[in-house]
Amino acid sequence: MSVFQMYGRWLDIIVILFVFLCAKASIRYVCYWRMMRQQGCQPSCKKAFVRDPFIGLDFAYDRLFQGSPARNLKGSFDMYKRLGATYTVNRLTTQTIYTCDAANIKRLLATSFDDYKLPAVRVCVMGDLLGPGIFTLNGHSWSNARSLLRPALRKERLCGLPNILESHMQSMLRQISFKGSSLDLQPLFFSLTMDIATEFLMGYSTNMLENPDGSAQQFVDDYMVCSTEAARKMTLGPLRFLRSNSAAKQSKTRVFKYIDSYIDECLKRMETRNLAVEHGNLLQELSSAIEDRQMLRDQVLHILLASRDTTASLLSNLFFVLARMPEVYAKLRREIVAAMGDSVPDFSQLRELQYLRWCINESLRLHPVIPSNAREAAQDTVLPVGGGPDGDSPLLVRRGTIVLYHVYSMHRDPAVYGNDVEEFRPERWDGLRPGWAFLPFSGGPRVCIGQQMALMESYYIVVRLVQAFERLEPTDYKPWSELFALATTCENGVHVKMHKA
Structure with missing residues (x-):
């Protein structure tokens, strides 16, 4: 074969490939056009300025040389x-x-x-940290993982939670007494929720409050390193592979090692006590259904950290504000004392505390624990609004498009919450029914599976603290700012002075 014949064949292949790609693009364009016409879609006229509209060199420069930015909630809202x-x-x-x-x-x-799935970036980054589980899976794999967890978190299983809550609340009150009236509540909240979650879900508490320098604290510290690294990688998007952190890798190894040893200890204790699975906890439910030990560890890690992080962040954000709003704290205390004095509450009493519920809702509105998230279009689909000059027409979403949704900004819609959206005002919840404009625990099929547990736990802890302390005052007057991690809480902690009742 001569050189000219060889070049001729390569030219034929290139031409055929070019024609194929053009034909494919044309077919896709016709499909888009038909779909837009059928659904009444219009192109988006609201477009953010980008310095490089071609291949995104500006994005790469900002991420690689300016550093991975924090979530910047206020900037996104602006x-x-x-x-x-x-x-x-x-x-x-x-x-x-x-x-x-x-x-x-x-x-x-x-x-x-x-029509949507979890974005590939989240699946990759979160999967590397937590392994496959409800926060990293799509489709049938996700449905199967969720079905394994659901039985252990049914409402009837919550009947054993009050005794666990009271036991660990007493440990926290002892820690507050030991540390004195001026302290940082945030680390205590994270230790408290870790102790509660491990005992309720696994049958064996880490007892971090009583043993603050133990292996459980090392686990929490290592997890925070991994969580921060995961958050930074997600901001890099497709460039995440360029970031390497040896300290985070070592921390992840220790996280897995701790969870494995913790599961061993829990299973050994359950075997010694000879507990029946049908009356047991989450770990018993999972261990009876999952034989693969690594898969068991991944499921435990997912649900354990989810139940700990969300509740601790909510409590930290709430008490950060309560310390700065004595009139709100006093009103909350009057409601609690009038309803139950200083007695131990039960769940039926907690549900009747209206102002407490308003305070929790207002904290979740102002500082949602998961303030933003994303989905990737699994097929061509449509959003109901966002197209046209006024943004009121349907908007075409092509397969593979990433849709980032911002709960933090949605919770500041003046049309729903009034013009004082930046103010902490629990009274706004009197008669307010925001529907889908209020999503502290997500919504739809992926709604938080532990929502009831998180709320009851939060109500209980707030009540017991308010009963014990007549008033709070801040010892650090820095404004609230977000901690750069997977769950949003106070970057500078919750430094307060607590005055006993």
């Missing part, structure tokens, strides 16, 4: 106020959609649930 509730970032080959519109978020999480 963008929505400037551009509208739904806007896009367009480049030559990709489009990313940003939204804080309740109708769009409902479509993402519920009514068009099967």
Whole structure:
């Protein structure tokens, strides 16, 4: 074969490939056009400015040389106020959609649930940290993982929670007495929720409050290193492979080692006590259904850290504000003391405390623990609003498009919450029914499986602390700022002075 014949064949292949790609693109364009026409879609007119609209060199430069930014909740909220509730970032080959519109978020999480999946970046980064589980799986694998956890978190299983809560609350009160009136509540909340979660879910508490320098504290410290690293990697998106952190890798190894040894200890204790699985805890449910030890560890890690992080962050954010608003704390205390004095509450009493519920809701509104999230379109689909000059028309979402939704900004919609959205005002919840405009625990099929446990635990802890202390005052007057991690809490802690009742 001559050189010219060889070049001729390669040219034929290139031409055929070019024609094939053009034909494929044309077919896709016709499909998009038909779908837009059928659904009444219009292109987005709300677009964020990008310095490089072609291949995204500006994004790469910012992430690699300016450092991975924090979540910057206020900055994101300002963008929505400037551009509208739904806007896009367009480049030559990709489009990313940003939204804080309740109708769009409902479509993402519920009514068009099967049209979306977890983004590849989240699956990769979170999977590397936690292994496969409810927070990293899609489709049938996710359904199977969730079905394993659901029986152990049924409402009837919560009947044993009050005794566990009271036991560990007494440990926390002893720690507060030991540390004196001026202290940082945040680490105590994280130790408390870890102790409660491990005893309730696994049957054996880590007892971090009583043993603050033990292996459990090392586990928590290591997990925070891994959590921060995971958050930073997710901001890098497709460039995440360029980041390497040897300290985080060592921490992850210790996290897995601790969970493995912890599971061994829990199973040994259960075997010694000869407890029946049908009356047991989450670990017994999982160990009877999962033979693979690594898979068991992954499921335990997912649910354990989820139940700990969310509740501790909620409590920290709430008491950060209560210390700065003595009138709200006094009103909350009056309600609690009038209803039950200083007696140990039961769950039925907690549900009747209206102002307590308003305070919890207002904290979750102002500082949602998971303030932003994302989905990736698994197929061509449509969002109900975001297209056209006014943003009120449907918007086409092409397969592979990332849709980032911002709960933090949605919780600041003046049309729902009034013009004082930056104020902590529990009274706004009197008669307020925000529906999908309030999503502290997500929504749709992926709604938080431990929501009832988290709320009852939070109610109980708040009541016992308010009963024990007549008033709070801050000892650090820095404004609230977000901690750069997977769950949002106070970057500078919750430094307060507590005055006993």
